Amino acid sequence: MNTAIRAGVTLSVLVCLAGPAGAQALAGMGTEEFGLSPKQLVEAIEKVEGLIAKCMREQGFEYVAVDYQTVRKGMDADKSMPGVSEKEFIRKFGYGLATTYTGEPPQLAMGYSPGRVGLGKKNVEIFKGLAPADRVAYNRALLGENAGATFAVSLEIENFSLTGGCTRKAVAQVFKPEQMLATYYNPKDAQINKDPRMKAALRQYAAEMRKSGFAYDHPDEVEHDIRKRLAALTNGGTILVDQMTPAQLAGLKDLQNYERRVAVKNFQLTEDVIDPVADKIEREMFARRSQ
Amino acid sequence: MEGKRTVALAGALAAAAVIAVGAWVAGSRIESPADAAARTAPPMPSPILVPVEQRVLSSNVITRGTGRFGLPQRISIVPSGLKAGPGLIATLPLRNARLEEGAVMLTASGRPLFVLQGRAPAYRDLTPGISGDDVRQLEEGLRRLGFNPGPVDGIYDQQTSAAVARWYASRKWEPFGPTRDQLAALYALERDWGDADKARLTAAAAAAAAALAVASARATAEHNLRAAAADLAAKKADWRRLTSENGTPLAVESERAKAEYADTAAAADVAAQVADRALIVLDPRQPETARAAADAKLAVARAAAEKIKLEGRLAILAAEREARLAAEQLALAEAAVRSARLEGEKVVQAALDGQKVAELDARLTAARAGRLGADLDAARRKLGIQVPVDELVFIPGLPARVEEVTAVVGAAASGPVLSVTDYQLAVDSALALDAAPLVRTGMPVAIDEQALGIRAKGIVEQVAATPGTRGVDGYHFYLEVRVLESQAKLEGVSLRLTIPVESTKGAVLAVPTSALSLAADGTSRVQVQRSNGALEYVVVKPGLAADGYAEVTPVDGTLAPGQLVVVGYKTPENRDRQ
Numbered sequence: 044m045n046t047a048i049r050a051g052v053t054l055s056v057l058v059c060l061a062g063p064a065g066a067q068a069l070a071g072m073g074t075e076e077f078g079l080s081p082k083q084l085v086e087a088i089e090k091v092e093g094l095i096a097k098c099m100r101e102q103g104f105e106y107v108a109v110d111y112q113t114v115r116k117g118m119d120a121d122k123s124m125p126g127v128s129e130k131e132f133i134r135k136f137g138y139g140l141a142t143t144y145t146g147e148p149p150q151l152a153m154g155y156s157p158g159r160v161g162l163g164k165k166n167v168e169i170f171k172g173l174a175p176a177d178r179v180a181y182n183r184a185l186l187g188e189n190a191g192a193t194f195a196v197s198l199e200i201e202n203f204s205l206t207g208g209c210t211r212k213a214v215a216q217v218f219k220p221e222q223m224l225a226t227y228y229n230p231k232d233a234q235i236n237k238d239p240r241m242k243a244a245l246r247q248y249a250a251e252m253r254k255s256g257f258a259y260d261h262p263d264e265v266e267h268d269i270r271k272r273l274a275a276l277t278n279g280g281t282i283l284v285d286q287m288t289p290a291q292l293a294g295l296k297d298l299q300n301y302e303r304r305v306a307v308k309n310f311q312l313t314e315d316v317i318d319p320v321a322d323k324i325e326r327e328m329f330a331r332r333s334q
Numbered sequence: 335m336e337g338k339r340t341v342a343l344a345g346a347l348a349a350a351a352v353i354a355v356g357a358w359v360a361g362s363r364i365e366s367p368a369d370a371a372a373r374t375a376p377p378m379p380s381p382i383l384v385p386v387e388q389r390v391l392s393s394n395v396i397t398r399g400t401g402r403f404g405l406p407q408r409i410s411i412v413p414s415g416l417k418a419g420p421g422l423i424a425t426l427p428l429r430n431a432r433l434e435e436g437a438v439m440l441t442a443s444g445r446p447l448f449v450l451q452g453r454a455p456a457y458r459d460l461t462p463g464i465s466g467d468d469v470r471q472l473e474e475g476l477r478r479l480g481f482n483p484g485p486v487d488g489i490y491d492q493q494t495s496a497a498v499a500r501w502y503a504s505r506k507w508e509p510f511g512p513t514r515d516q517l518a519a520l521y522a523l524e525r526d527w528g529d530a531d532k533a534r535l536t537a538a539a540a541a542a543a544a545a546l547a548v549a550s551a552r553a554t555a556e557h558n559l560r561a562a563a564a565d566l567a568a569k570k571a572d573w574r575r576l577t578s579e580n581g582t583p584l585a586v587e588s589e590r591a592k593a594e595y596a597d598t599a600a601a602a603d604v605a606a607q608v609a610d611r612a613l614i615v616l617d618p619r620q621p622e623t624a625r626a627a628a629d630a631k632l633a634v635a636r637a638a639a640e641k642i643k644l645e646g647r648l649a650i651l652a653a654e655r656e657a658r659l660a661a662e663q664l665a666l667a668e669a670a671v672r673s674a675r676l677e678g679e680k681v682v683q684a685a686l687d688g689q690k691v692a693e694l695d696a697r698l699t700a701a702r703a704g705r706l707g708a709d710l711d712a713a714r715r716k717l718g719i720q721v722p723v724d725e726l727v728f729i730p731g732l733p734a735r736v737e738e739v740t741a742v743v744g745a746a747a748s749g750p751v752l753s754v755t756d757y758q759l760a761v762d763s764a765l766a767l768d769a770a771p772l773v774r775t776g777m778p779v780a781i782d783e784q785a786l787g788i789r790a791k792g793i794v795e796q797v798a799a800t801p802g803t804r805g806v807d808g809y810h811f812y813l814e815v816r817v818l819e820s821q822a823k824l825e826g827v828s829l830r831l832t833i834p835v836e837s838t839k840g841a842v843l844a845v846p847t848s849a850l851s852l853a854a855d856g857t858s859r860v861q862v863q864r865s866n867g868a869l870e871y872v873v874v875k876p877g878l879a880a881d882g883y884a885e886v887t888p889v890d891g892t893l894a895p896g897q898l899v900v901v902g903y904k905t906p907e908n909r910d911r912q
Contacts, residue, residue, distance in 0.1 A: 103398035103830040105766075172807055174762075176400045180828030183785050 076118075076201050077222055078229035085111045087217050091194060094213030095185070102184040102209065104177075109163040109195075117161020117195030124155055133310045137302035138266045140191075141273050141295060146283035148182050148190050161195025184208050188279040191270070201229060202267060205274065225267060235324045236261075244320040248312050255308050262317055265309045269302050383863055383898035386886075387844050392837035393880040395772055399763025399815060399831050401824030404756035406737045407729065409439070411447065411747050414722035416459050416513055420748035421445055421724070423741055431736045433729070433754060436479045438505065442747035445725055446507050450475035452728030460498075460726065462718040465489040471728055472721065476501060495718035502719075509719040520713045527706035534703040537696035544689035551685035555678020562674035566667035573664050576657065583657030586650060593646020600639030607635035724748075731756035759817035759824055760795065763831055764810035772835040773797050779815045780832040781824070790820035794833065836878060844883040849899040850876060860886065861900040862893065869900060 075084040092108035099106035122139050124132055136142040139155055149158030150170035159167055173181055182190050187207010194214065197206050203214050204225035214223065221227055228236060235241050249260045259265050274280060276294050287295065413420050421443025433439060438446040452471030458464075460472055470488035476497045477483060481504075484493030502509040512520075577583050611628035614620045724747060734754040741751035761781065765773055773794055781790040798804060798812035806812045815831055817824060849860045859871045872893050877885030886893065 101396060103396045103832075173398075174400045174828070176826050176828040177398055178828075180398065180783065180785070 074231070076198050076229070077218065077227075078231055088114045088194075088198075090217045091210075091213045094216055095194065095209045098209035098212050099184060104181050104184055105169050106185065106209075107163065107165045107169070109161070109166065113163045114161055114195045114198065117157050117193065118199035120155075120157035120160040121196055121199045123157075130310065133306045134303070137299070137306035138269055140266070140269050141276075141298040141302045144273060144277065144280070144284065144295065144299075146277065146280065146286070148178065148280075149193060150178075150182075157196050157199070158191055158193040161193050182208075186210055189274055190280040191274075200266060201227070202270075203227075205270060228263075231325070231328075232263075234328060235321050238320075238324045240320050241317075241324060244316050248316050251312050251316070252308065255304075257305050257308060259305075259309070262309050262313045265305055269298070269305070272298055380904045381861075381863070381869065381900040382902045382904055384846055384849065384901050386862075386893055386895050386897045386899055387883070388841045388895040389844050389883065390838055390841050391844055391878050391880045391883055391885050392834040393878060395765065395769045395833045395835050397763050397765055397769070397813065397831050397833075399761035399813070399829055401759060401761050401817070401827050401829055402755065403735055403737065403825055404731070404758045404760060406753040406755050407734075408750050408753045409727055409729075410750045411442075411727075412457060412723045413748050414459055414724040416461075416510070416516070416720065416722045417724070420746040423743050423745050423747050423751070426739055426741060426743060427736045427752070429736050429739060433732065433734045433736065435475060435732045436501070436505070438507075439727060440741075440747070440751065442724070445510075445722075446505065447724065447747070448501075448505075448726050449732065449734070450726060450728055451478070451730070451732045453730050454728060456723050456726045456728050459723045460490055460721040461716045462490050462492065462495050462720065463712055463715040468728070469494070472498075472726070492718060495720070498721055499719040510722055510725065511719055512717045516713070516717065520710070520717065523706065523710045523713050527703065527710050530699060530703035530706045534696070534699040537692065537699040541689065541692040541696040544685070544692035548682065548685035548689050551681040552678075555674070555681055558674040559671065559678050562667070562671040566664075566671045569660075569664045569667040573660055576660055583653065583660070585653040586657055589646070589649040589653040593643070593650055596642040596646050597639070600635070600642040604632070604635040604639045607632040729754060731758075733757065759820060761792065761815040761817065761824070761829055761831060762804070763813040763815060764806040765797065765813045767801060767809060767811070770797060770801075770811035770813075773813065773833055777833055777835070780834075781815070781817065781820070781829050782832070783827060783829050786822070786827065788820075788822040788824065788827065788829065790817055790822065790824060790829075792817045792831075836880075838878055838885055842877065842885045843887065843893060843895065845886050845899050846882055846901050847879055847884045848901040850874070850884055850886070857889070858886075860893070862891075863898040863900070 075081055077084075077087075079087060088111045089108075092110075092114070096106045096108040122129065122132055122136075124136075127135070132139070136155070139157075143155045145152065147153075148170070149156050150162060150167045152159050162170075170178060170181060185208050186192055187210070189205045189207055192205035192207065192210070194206070194210050197203050197210070197214075202225055203211065203218065203223045206214055211223075236245070245261060248262065252259050257265070259268070276291065276298060282291065284292070284295070411420070424441045424443065426440050427433070433449050435449060435451050437449050439449050440447045450471065452468070452475065454467045454471060456468060458468065460469060465488050467488060469490045470486060472490075473483040473486040473488070473494055476494070477486060479501060481497040481501045482493070483497035484491060499509040576585060578587060607628070611625070611632050614624045614628040734756055737753045737755045739752045741747075761779075775794050775796055777794040779792040779794060781792050782788055792815040795814040795816040796812075797814075798806075801811050802808035804812035813831075845860055850858050851861070853859050853871070853873070857873050858876050859873045861869050862872050864870055870891070872888055873890035874886040874893065875889050877887065879885070
């Protein structure tokens with residue numbers, strides 16, 4: 044009886060509390076990057092691009108504010124290649140970071156380059172028309188120290204921590220300060236990560252990764268770690284492969300192999316362990332929200 | 335009993351707790367219509383206030399450019415005609431190396447390449463005897479370096495040569511003296527000149543001989559003509575002597591007379607014989623022999639008459655022939671005179687022609703000898719110390735810095751080897767089509783690059799008259815900014831150029847452009863917070879707008895620096911963002 048009463052009390056309390064708490068957590072939660080709704084994402088992109096153009100003008104550079112469609116194309120181009128499935132891409136190129144690194148600025152990349160796509164053709168042409176010194180200054184003004192962290196790419200990977208220059212300045216005026224941090228999770232993902240089932244799945248994920256020799260606790264940590272390692276190795280993506288020392292080349296080669304291996308493992312575990320749980324929690328979460 | 339009370343108490347407490355929790359939940363979820371209305375009502379807008387400022391406003395054209403040291407000037411080595419071929423580069427300057435006047439830029443096959451200041455490029459070997467601007471530049475450079483080249487007159491003379499020698503020696507280089515080829519050429523020239531001089535003398539002698547030959551020919555022709563004339567005169571005298579006054583030859587007349595006389599005599603003899611025979615025939619007493627003798631005498635007389643007639647005719651013919659021969663001889667003599675005259679003229683003409691040829695030959699050989707003599711003098715004068723063209727480069731501005739080295743050690747020292755610039759910092763930039771008309775030469779320019787902490791000042795040196803020049807695309811005008819002062823290294827750095835194209839004269843009242851609003855009557859106004867907190871519109875006249883601020887002049891009411899004006903209103907969304 045005591046047990047029944049305690050259970051009844053607890054249940055009634057939880058039932059009463061679950062409604063407002065869930066509603067509060069899901070408030071303003073969108074399905075796009077950074078928890079934005081599609082409309083908010085379009086508005087944010089337009090604001091950021093306008094601010095980037097203004098900032099670049101103040102730096103003496105010409106920059107044409109990119110429209111939403113172009114940024115979207117740049118986002119979609121991340122880890123994507125025509126005629127290659129996502130799985131195949133990951134097997135061949137990992138996250139397309141160290142494996143496709145050339146040292147050229149994104150505007151001059153000839154092959155796979157989501158950064159170039161997201162910058163738009165007009166800006167790429169403007170960049171190509173600059174003198175070598177101006178190109179360096181242009182990308183420093185636009186992207187800061189990390190030439191690969193274009194707005195579209197950073198938006199796609201939901202990580203503005205590597206952005207710099209006018210891009211960071213513009214993003215900071217549109218997004219919240221916490222969204223500028225590498226540790227930021229959008230509300231939806233944060234909510235999912237708090238779920239005990241997801242916690243259990245992440246524990247399993249971390250264990251499996253460690254068995255394979257990778258010390259990661261969350262799938263999102265992997266790409267960020269590769270980016271950081273590549274930036275450290277290439278001085279923010281400014282060293283041309285042709286100009287690398289033998290030690291740097293060996294380091295890049297190692298990082299490329301590491302990227303492929305860890306990406307494959309991460310992809311596999313994400314598919315097998317994380318995604319089913321996340322899908323289930325997300326379905327429940329949005330089902331409650333619609334109620 | 336005790337246990338039942340305890341259970342009842344626990345149940346009551348549990349029920350009370352459930353009721354309390356339920357009441358709390360219900361309380362938290364149920365709100366009155368008034369609460370709901372209050373919660374959903376729009377918040378009271380609160381104004382965002384900023385102070386009116388007193389500041390200088392300036393409208394800027396902002397662009398980018400790359401710093402450089404002057405305009406690169408390519409340095410090329412011209413092969414020297416004094417050397418068999420270009421040398422091999424042994425030493426090269428490093429990039430950014432400073433080149434002073436008189437310095438050695440590079441060495442090739444053990445010879446230096448000196449640097450001197452000068453606008454005209456070195457294009458030929460500088461040797462004694464030549465003149466020109468390049469020589470003047472050499473003399474000016476030598477003078478600046480302290481090696482007196484004599485008068486700076488653009489003529490490479492012995493003093494120049496000596497100064498060059500001292501200059502080379504002071505830098506521990508051997509001066510470039512006469513080459514083996516030059517000496518060989520000199521010797522060949524001396525030999526040619528000797529031959530030509532001999533030929534000149536020979537030709538002069540031949541010309542003199544030709545003049546004598548002309549005189550001789552004239553004398554001979556005169557003599558021959560005179561002889562022929564004398565012969566003709568003799569023939570004419572003979573002719574006159576043998577002819578009558580009517581022109582008939584006297585010998586013919588004489589023979590005709592003789593023949594006539596002989597014929598008459600023969601006819602008389604025949605007539606006498608005829609008469610004698612008739613007497614005999616008619617005289618019957620004459621014997622037959624007499625008759626026969628008379629007949630014979632008559633026949634003889636007749637034959638004699640015939641003979642005389644023939645002889646006379648022959649004598650006339652002979653005389654006539656003689657007369658014709660004499661006439662012919664006279665004609666021949668006349669022809670001989672003419673022939674002698676022509677022959678004499680021909681011979682004289684030939685002698686004159688020969689004289690002309692000889693004189694022409696004399697002149698030609700004399701001219702050649704003179705030319706060779708001049709060449710020899712020039713060659714002798716050129717035998718001093720000289721400066722091969724591949725050992726000297728003129729640069730307009732010194733000191734210069736090496737911008738780029740394109741040659742490599744071991745390569746032939748010929749053609750472009752490096753480029754230099756002067757030390758005047760400049761920035762190459764471009765202006766958009768709409769900005770170019772606003773920028774004029776002489777405008778001040780703020781130069782900076784925040785990332786590198788660079789700050790400098792400059793002025794607009796030039797704005798191209800047409801777009802698409804000096805390497806910029808067709809949608810931009812080339813802009814050159816001359817750097818006036820800089821503490822940082824600007825060369826090769828991308829720089830931001832801020833050019834104030836319009837500015838207020840001193841500090842003016844300025845408000846953020848968002849503080850300006852348009853009234854219904856079209857006037858501009860700002861909303862000012864008065865000391866009592868009340869908001870009041872002040873009509874203003876807007877002026878220059880720049881940097882997000884607009885110059886304002888109050889038209890109606892007062893406006894002072896520090897007063898607060900409304901630039902917007904806070905909303906819940908803005909609050910969240912803040």
